[in-house]
Amino acid sequence: MFRRILLTLSALTAIVAATVVISAQAPPGGGQGKGDGKGGDGKGKGAPQGQAIVQIKPGFYEVTGAGGNTSVVVTNGGVIVVDTKNLGEANYNDLMAQIKKVTNQPVKYVVITHVHQDHSGNTKSFIDAGxxxxxADGEKAELATYTAPAGKPAEPNVTYTKNYAFKLGGAQVRVYHFARAHTGGDSIVYFPTLKIVAGGDAIVNGAPNIDFPNGGSAVEWPKLVAGTLKLDFDTLIPGHGNVMTKADVEAYKTKWDNLVSRAEEQVKKGTPKDKLLASIKTDDIGWNVTGAQWTAPARLDPFYEELSKAKK
Ligand SMILES: [Zn+2]
Structure with missing residues (x-):
């Protein structure tokens, strides 16, 4: 136990030491916020929203602000980007200005972790730039019905079913759709040589948000976390909030496993739908499951339904 705490502390120290703020517009790990409510975050258009680029490891940067966290990998063959900020030309231009602070290489590949516009918003601008x-297939499928006040993000020009791998300038990239979780089209992006994972909104600090209307699933979610934990990494960029260690992700998996097994147990015992959320023990999990993101019928009905199926 003591040894594990020491390891965790040393991993944290390494991340803090490696984190260099290149622009002081926002604190490292800023850009927090729920991002997407039902159907995804609505904010988007307008003035640039305080983006900042931060080095996480040599050749790997995180851009905070203006929606979800963006990952940037710089190679001598071009740039790889994960997630594209809130929809809007000003946000795209600001993101490109942040990237230009660290490289003049063009962006060759972009991975979109899921449909919500605070991650997928500027797909079209990147496609137009070449x-x-x-x-994931699910992301494209969900776009057919997805809408947000900021507008509708464009479809990706490459989709995959289970996994997708590519190389650029010596960097390796593996993209996985392990399971439905935050949405039905979540991608986990793994950079094996850097030992970094970009988790999108499927792996976050704090309480997760299950977007059932866009294909999300509580019952499948722990499979996504388990698949991620099989990868050899020490640093995870969550969709929002501060950088996580592998130990943070292990703790997050325990919370998910407990939440789903306790909820299944309640359904098995016959707890009625309207009493379900309040009956789940969460004091050791720390997530508020009695707020609107859980109690709205569009969330609670499918949650109860998938738990009812899972118990059989
Ligand atoms: Zn999201």
Missing amino acids: AKVIA
């Missing part, structure tokens, strides 16, 4: 934009 990039391959990759997302």
